[in-house]
Amino acid sequence: MWMANETHIRDLINRLARLDSAQGWTGDLNPTQLAMLSYLGQANRFSKSPSHVAEYLGTTRGTATQSLKSLQQKGYVAERRSEVDKRVISYELTVTGREMSRSPAPLQAAVSSLSTKERQTFHQLLQSALLDVLARNKGREFGLCKNCQHHQESNKGPYCALLDVELTRDEADQICYEQVSG
Amino acid sequence: MWMANETHIRDLINRLARLDSAQGWTGDLNPTQLAMLSYLGQANRFSKSPSHVAEYLGTTRGTATQSLKSLQQKGYVAERRSEVDKRVISYELTVTGREMSRSPAPLQAAVSSLSTKERQTFHQLLQSALLDVLARNKGREFGLCKNCQHHQESNKGPYCALLDVELTRDEADQICYEQVSG
DNA sequence: ACTATTAATAGCGACTCGAAACTATTGCAA
DNA sequence: TTGCAATAGTTTCGAGTCGCTATTAATAGT
Structure with missing residues (x-):
């Protein structure tokens, strides 16, 4: 038995995300686009702008703009300008986009083979780590x-x-x- | 209280990895390069080739070659051809590379604020999910x-x-x- | 009205990614 | 031994992300 130290856990998280992403390349979306699509499928109507997407995923507004434009061109999202503040844009999922955002990934299958109790513990630990990282980065919880x-x-x-x-x-x-x- | 379902866990893992990577962009390395550097710092002398790196990170040999060349140019790794099999290349960390690969990340700090018991549980759950994903992809355990x-x-x-x-x-x-x- | 701030965008250079083509070396078998 | 398939690494291509640095437009504050 050996110590489960910080570096190993970090590497596991990164490798898991990376292997999951590698699968996500199949199809005409890349991991970033898929993550944005998934986020838009869960966000409420006040949280669908490029800025929000960028902050949620820890990227820049520039990248968010480009990626969302790309998603729009592929027909997965549609843009809608706010009436209240004309600077603000909201990206809504199209029907195709909603289907795509729900397609299963290997990581999900792996997680579902855990017991309910294990899943809860897993979720809680990840949540805790996330909140800690966000606090350090002064990031929002979303x-x-x-x-x-x-x-x-x-x-x-x-x-x-x-x-x-x-x-x-x-x-x-x-x-x-x-x-x-x- | 609500169910911790598969999608949420997947999203948490991806977001954690992404936020961790976002920090990794600072400095002259990108997340992929950093991950490769970290891997090389932990791999034994039989597991430091572009192919191994590619398989570990779930990417292609092409990308591994380019990234390792880039790391080499920046002075973080040095290449060494095998005497036995002249096709094989092994990338060793330089002193600078070793320092860089040990620089702490926000995710590590977050993990270290967990208790020892929590860390062990966390590690075990991640390991379990990883093995499951690897089995599905017919990937090696490393x-x-x-x-x-x-x-x-x-x-x-x-x-x-x-x-x-x-x-x-x-x-x-x-x-x-x-x-x-x- | 002037100014600062905020939202989105555009352009640049470095880089990753999958995919496919290509070279060099090795292993196997007829 | 010669011939061929498999393997290790590389190269090139186009699409796209990323940080960065302007730039434009709209809003908020004084």
Whole structure:
């Protein structure tokens, strides 16, 4: 038996992600594009701009712009400019894009062979590591809307106190840029 | 409380790797080069060729060649041709390369804030997922020499029955391409 | 109105990626 | 021994990411 040290865990995470990505190259999307597609499929309507995508994935706005344009050209996303702030663009998944974002990967299959208990532990450990890294980078959490300080339950349903808008049940389960756990 | 499903775990792994990589861009190395450097720092003398690097990282020989040449030009690795098989090249870390490969990353810091028990569990879960993915891809394990079927303890020290060579203590702790767990 | 800030974009050079073609060396078998 | 297949490494191609540095447009603050 040997010590599971920090370097080994880091290497495992990187290798897993890399092998998973390597599979993702098949098809006409590369790993970055696939990750963006997946993010857009989970994000709420306030969190689908190039800036949000860039911050979530730890890349630059420049790359986000290019990748999203590429996705748009391939027909997986459609752009929509905001009426309120004309600088803001929101990228919505098309039907094709939604299908693509749900295609299974080898890593998912591997994870599903774990027991429920193991999965929960795994998720918790990854989440913990992620929050730690984000704190160090001053990055945003991008947690779920319903796990947010500003999330409230009014008599009409879910409500966001920060943006002062009513939400659908689905939206409460989505990723939000503004999410602050508390 | 909600279910920790496969997709979320996959996304967490990918995001962690991505944020970790994003930091890796600082300096004159990119994430792939850094990963290769890290691998070479842990691999034994039989596992340092472009092919091995490519297979470990799930990329192609072409990319491995280019990246290693780039690392060589920057002075982090040195190439050495094998006497036995003149096709084979082995890339050794230089002193500068060894320093660079040990520079800490935010993800390592995050992992080290976990308890020893958590780290062990984390490591085990990641290892399990990795073996599963590798099995699906028919990929090699690249485990440690000393955890191998062919590893033996002779009166002179560690010994590899497959390659019929004697090993140093250090080498038994290194990554080996030929490793088969048993 | 002037200014600072913010969102998105464009261009540059270095690089990764898959894929395919290519060279050199080795191994096997007739 | 000669011939051929397999293997190790390289090269080239086009598409695309990445950090970086402008640049444009819209918004916010004074």
